[in-house]
Amino acid sequence: MRTRTVLTRLTVLTVFLLVLAACGGGGQAGTSAPAAPAGGQAAAPASGQAAGSTASSNVDANGKFKTPQTIEVMATVRSSELAPPGADWIVAKAVKDQLNIDLKMTWVTQSNEYDRLLQTRAAANDLPDVFLASPTVVSNLAPQGLLADWTPYLKFMPTFVTEREVEKLKPIGTFDGKLLALVTKTPDPYKQSVMIRKDWLDKLGLQVPKTLDEYLAVMKAFTEKDPDGNGQKDTFGWSAAVDTATGRLLRFNPIFGAFGAEFDTNYPWRVDNNKLVYVPTSNERRDALQFIAQMNAAGVIDADWKAQKDEDFRNKWKAGKIGIWFEDWCAGFCSGNHDPFAKANPTGRTIDIDPPVGPGGKSAVSFWTRLNAARFGMSQKAAQAGKGEAIARFMEWLNGPGNTLTTFGEEGKMWKREGDKITVDQANDYRIVRALSAWSVKGSEEELRSRYDQTTSYPNGENIAVWDILQRAQKIAKVDTTDLAVLPPAPSAQAADITRLQAEGEFQFVTGQRPFSQWDAYVQSLKAAGVDAWQQAAEAKAKEAGLIK
Amino acid sequence: MMRSMGFGEKAFDVGVWIILALVTLAVILPLWYLIMISLTPFEIWTRTGGSLFVPPAQWTFEGYKQLLSSARLPRAFGISVFITTVGTALNLIATTLLAYPLSKKEFKLRQPLLLAVLFTTLFSGGLVPTYLVVRQLNLTNTYWSLMLPNLISAFNLLVMKAFFQNLPDEIEEAARIDGASDWQVLWQIVLPLSKPILATVGLFYAVAHWNSFFDAILYISNTEMHPLQVVLRSILSAGNINEYVNPDAAIMPQETLRMAAVVLTTLPLLFVYPLLQKHFTAGTLLGSVKE
Numbered sequence A: 001m002r003t004r005t006v007l008t009r010l011t012v013l014t015v016f017l018l019v020l021a022a023c024g025g026g027g028q029a030g031t032s033a034p035a036a037p038a039g040g041q042a043a044a045p046a047s048g049q050a051a052g053s054t055a056s057s058n059v060d061a062n063g064k065f066k067t068p069q070t071i072e073v074m075a076t077v078r079s080s081e082l083a084p085p086g087a088d089w090i091v092a093k094a095v096k097d098q099l100n101i102d103l104k105m106t107w108v109t110q111s112n113e114y115d116r117l118l119q120t121r122a123a124a125n126d127l128p129d130v131f132l133a134s135p136t137v138v139s140n141l142a143p144q145g146l147l148a149d150w151t152p153y154l155k156f157m158p159t160f161v162t163e164r165e166v167e168k169l170k171p172i173g174t175f176d177g178k179l180l181a182l183v184t185k186t187p188d189p190y191k192q193s194v195m196i197r198k199d200w201l202d203k204l205g206l207q208v209p210k211t212l213d214e215y216l217a218v219m220k221a222f223t224e225k226d227p228d229g230n231g232q233k234d235t236f237g238w239s240a241a242v243d244t245a246t247g248r249l250l251r252f253n254p255i256f257g258a259f260g261a262e263f264d265t266n267y268p269w270r271v272d273n274n275k276l277v278y279v280p281t282s283n284e285r286r287d288a289l290q291f292i293a294q295m296n297a298a299g300v301i302d303a304d305w306k307a308q309k310d311e312d313f314r315n316k317w318k319a320g321k322i323g324i325w326f327e328d329w330c331a332g333f334c335s336g337n338h339d340p341f342a343k344a345n346p347t348g349r350t351i352d353i354d355p356p357v358g359p360g361g362k363s364a365v366s367f368w369t370r371l372n373a374a375r376f377g378m379s380q381k382a383a384q385a386g387k388g389e390a391i392a393r394f395m396e397w398l399n400g401p402g403n404t405l406t407t408f409g410e411e412g413k414m415w416k417r418e419g420d421k422i423t424v425d426q427a428n429d430y431r432i433v434r435a436l437s438a439w440s441v442k443g444s445e446e447e448l449r450s451r452y453d454q455t456t457s458y459p460n461g462e463n464i465a466v467w468d469i470l471q472r473a474q475k476i477a478k479v480d481t482t483d484l485a486v487l488p489p490a491p492s493a494q495a496a497d498i499t500r501l502q503a504e505g506e507f508q509f510v511t512g513q514r515p516f517s518q519w520d521a522y523v524q525s526l527k528a529a530g531v532d533a534w535q536q537a538a539e540a541k542a543k544e545a546g547l548i549k
Numbered sequence B: 001m002m003r004s005m006g007f008g009e010k011a012f013d014v015g016v017w018i019i020l021a022l023v024t025l026a027v028i029l030p031l032w033y034l035i036m037i038s039l040t041p042f043e044i045w046t047r048t049g050g051s052l053f054v055p056p057a058q059w060t061f062e063g064y065k066q067l068l069s070s071a072r073l074p075r076a077f078g079i080s081v082f083i084t085t086v087g088t089a090l091n092l093i094a095t096t097l098l099a100y101p102l103s104k105k106e107f108k109l110r111q112p113l114l115l116a117v118l119f120t121t122l123f124s125g126g127l128v129p130t131y132l133v134v135r136q137l138n139l140t141n142t143y144w145s146l147m148l149p150n151l152i153s154a155f156n157l158l159v160m161k162a163f164f165q166n167l168p169d170e171i172e173e174a175a176r177i178d179g180a181s182d183w184q185v186l187w188q189i190v191l192p193l194s195k196p197i198l199a200t201v202g203l204f205y206a207v208a209h210w211n212s213f214f215d216a217i218l219y220i221s222n223t224e225m226h227p228l229q230v231v232l233r234s235i236l237s238a239g240n241i242n243e244y245v246n247p248d249a250a251i252m253p254q255e256t257l258r259m260a261a262v263v264l265t266t267l268p269l270l271f272v273y274p275l276l277q278k279h280f281t282a283g284t285l286l287g288s289v290k291e
Helices: A002-020 A028-031 A036-040 A043-055 A088-098 A111-121 A135-144 A153-155 A159-161 A167-175 A200-204 A210-225 A254-260 A283-297 A310-318 A329-333 A335-344 A380-384 A387-401 A403-408 A428-440 A443-450 A466-477 A483-485 A492-510 A516-544 B009-037 B042-048 B062-068 B073-103 B112-122 B127-138 B154-166 B169-177 B180-194 B195-210 B214-219 B228-241 B254-280
Strands: A069-076 A101-108 A132-133 A192-197 A235-239 A267-270 A275-276 A321-326 A350-353 A373-378 A414-417 A421-424 A455-457 A463-465
Touching: A028 A069, A028 A192, A036 A200, A069 A387, A069 A428, A088 A101, A088 A387, A088 A403, A101 A111, A101 A387, A101 B180, A111 A132, A111 A135, A111 B127, A111 B214, A132 A135, A132 A387, A135 A373, A135 A492, A135 B062, A153 A387, A159 A167, A159 A387, A167 A466, A167 A483, A192 A200, A192 A329, A192 A443, A192 A466, A200 A210, A210 A235, A210 A283, A210 A321, A267 A516, A275 A516, A283 A492, A283 A516, A310 A335, A321 A329, A329 A335, A329 A350, A329 A466, A350 A466, A373 A380, A373 A387, A380 A387, A387 A403, A403 A428, A421 A443, A443 A466, A443 B228, A455 A466, A463 A466, A492 A516, A492 B169, B009 B062, B062 B228, B062 B254, B073 B112, B073 B154, B073 B195, B073 B228, B127 B214, B154 B195, B169 B180, B169 B254, B180 B195, B195 B254, B214 B228
Parallel strands: A069 A101, A069 A132, A235 A321
Antiparallel strands: A132 A373, A192 A321, A192 A350, A267 A275, A414 A421, A455 A463
16 A cells, blocks of 8 residues: 555656656646737737837937837857856946837857757747848748848947948848848958969969869879979869858859859849859859869869868868868968968968969859848847837947947957057957847948958968958859849758758769769759749749849 | 686687776777876977877876866866756756656646657757756846756656666555655655665766856856866867967967867766766665565
C-alpha cells in the first residue's frame, strides 16, 4: 500500500515537472499558436487610423512626448566582440531626455542567428516593435499580417524620408499597397575589388592583366614560376572558397562579370531586350563556368579551394600564397586587415586592379545595389498599441538631432571635428557606445572619411591610401541590381531546393565531375525545381514595375 | 597460481594494446593539434599551416589574452557554471523521480505515461511552441528559461528507467523487511547503487547545459545574463565579418583565437570526465545477489 501512495505522489510531481518541460507541451502549443496570425490580421486595418488621429496631440513643440513612451528595438551590435551598451548608454539617455521615450533594447550579438531569432519571435506574435530584416524575412512576414504599414507615420520622420530616399524606394517595400518595409539607400560605399601581387608581376616581368586571357596567363605564371622565390611550388594564381551554408561558389565574381553572368543571389535576373533572363541558367553563365573549369584544370586555383571557407581564403592571401584575388577592399587594405599580410610578406606589394574584360567586351567586379541590404520593419502589434508615432519620431531623431551621438558618440570626448574631417577615437568603451550606428549612418562623405580616409605605411615598405582605393572602387565596372529589388524572392517552399541544385551543379561543372554536355539537363532540373514558377511571378512583377513591357 | 600466457594469447594482447594505442592517438592528436594552433602566432601559422610540435620559444598566448581580456568572460563563465551545476542537479532529481516509478511493473499508470514519454521522442512541439510556453510562464530573461525546458530528456529517462529495472528486486525487498520506507529505499538503496547511471545521465545533461547557445539568445535578451558560449561566439564572429570592423580596430589572429576558444570551452568538461570515470564501470552489483 505504502509503495503505491508514494509512487502516486512521485508521479503527480513528475507529471507536473514534465508539463513544465517543453517536451510535454503539445496542448499548450495547440492553444497558443493560432492566436498569432489571427490576432495580427484581424486588427490590421484599424491601426492606421488610430495612429493618424491620436498622433500629434501627444507631443510638445519640441517633439517631446508628454506621456512616457516605451519601444522595443531589436538590433545587432556594431562590434560583436565587445559587450553591448549597458543601462547607462548615453544614446538611450538622450532619447529619454529629448523624446521622453524609454528605449528597450534587445541586442543580438550573433548576427548569423538574427534571422532565426526574428522569425521565431514572429511565429509567436512577439516581434520587437522596430527592427531590421532581410528582404527574404520581410517577404515571409508580410503576408502574415505581422508588419505594420509605415505610411501614416512617415510624416513624423521628414528628414529621414528625404535623406534615405524612402519615397523613391517605396515600391520595393510595398506589399498589397501597404508600405510594410522601409527600404533605404545604403550608407556603405561599394566595397569590392580585384587585388594582385605587384611584386610578383615585377619579379616575373609581367604587365597588369586586362583581358581574361591575360589574366589566365598571369595566373599560370604565378602558379608555375615560383614568384615568391622560395624554391617551392606553393603559390597559386587565384583563390576561391565554397559557401558553408549553401555550397555556392565564392570569389569568382569578376570572372562571371567578364561574361555578363554575375548576379545578385537575392535577385538572379537580368533585363535583356525587354525580357527577364534568369542568369544562372543563361548561356553566359555556362561560358563563365567553362572558363572556371579551364582554370581549375590548369591548376591555377588554390588547391584547397573546393573545401575551404571564406576565412581560409583570407588566410591564404594574407600568408602570401595567392597572386590575384577578389576581395572587399577594406578587408584587404584597411590597416587592421592588411597588417598580417605586411608582417608575413616582407617584400609584398598589393594593388587593386580593374576586373578582367571578357570575350564580348563585358567586365564587372561583382554586383552591387544602392539599397541598404536590410529593411526597417515595424510590428503590427506595436502599431496597434499606438507606438507608431514614437517609433517614427525615434527614427527621425536618429537621422537628425541624435545622428552624431549614435554614430560617433559624445563630441569632444569620443570624436573631434578638425577642419572638415572627423577624427574618431576607437577606444573599446567608445565603440560600445556606437552599437546602434548601423541605424544612424547615412553614408555622407564626412562619415565615410572618418572611417576610410587613412594612409598607412607598413614595415614591408607598402604605403596604402585607403581613400584612393575607395574612390577607384566607386568608378569601377559593376552590375547594378538596384532596380531588380522589386522582384519577389524565390518561393520559400522551393528556395532551398533551387539554391542546392544550382550550387551543386555549378560545383560539379567547374570541377569536371559533370560534363558540360549535361548543361541542358541541368537547366531543365532547375526549371522543374521551381525556377519556372518563380520566373512567371517575377515577370508579372517586372511588368507591373515597368522593368519590361 | 596464475597460468602463464601462451604465445598466441600474448600476441593477441599486444594486438589489442596496439589497436587501443592507435585509437587513443587518434583521439589525442587532434586535441593536441588544436592546443598547438592556439599557441602558434599567426605569421607562423600562415607560413607552415601549423605543426604538432611548435617550439615553446615561439608560443604566443595572444589568443587566450584576447579572449580573457574581455570583461564579459569571467561573468559568462560563472553563469555557465551556475546553469550547468544547478540545471544538472534539477535534471537528475526530476528524471529520477519519473524514472523510478516508471520502472515498477505494478504501477498502474506506467503504460500510458511511458507512451506519453515515448511520444515526445518521436514528435516535438518545436521551437515556436516552446518559446510561447517559456514566454507565457514569464520565464524569459531568467535563468529558469535555460534550465526548465528540457528538464527531463525522454532519452535519458528511458536509459535511467532501464537501469532501475535491472536492479534486483530482492535488494529493495530486503530493505523493506528491515523497515525502510519508500523514500529510504530510493535514497539509501537504489540511488547509491545507481551512481553509474547518475554519472552518465548527469554528464549528458551537463554537456547540454554547458553548450547551451541558441536557447540563451532566444530567451535572454539581457546580454549581461548570457552564458559562456554566447559570449565566446560573439567575440569570434566579429573576426568573420571584418570588412565591417572599423579600420583601426585590431583584427585578431583568427585561427589562433578560434582554437583558443575551443580549448577554453572544452577544458572544464574535460576535467569532469576523469572524476566521473570510476562510476562508469557498472560493476558494483556483480555478485551481490544470487538468484
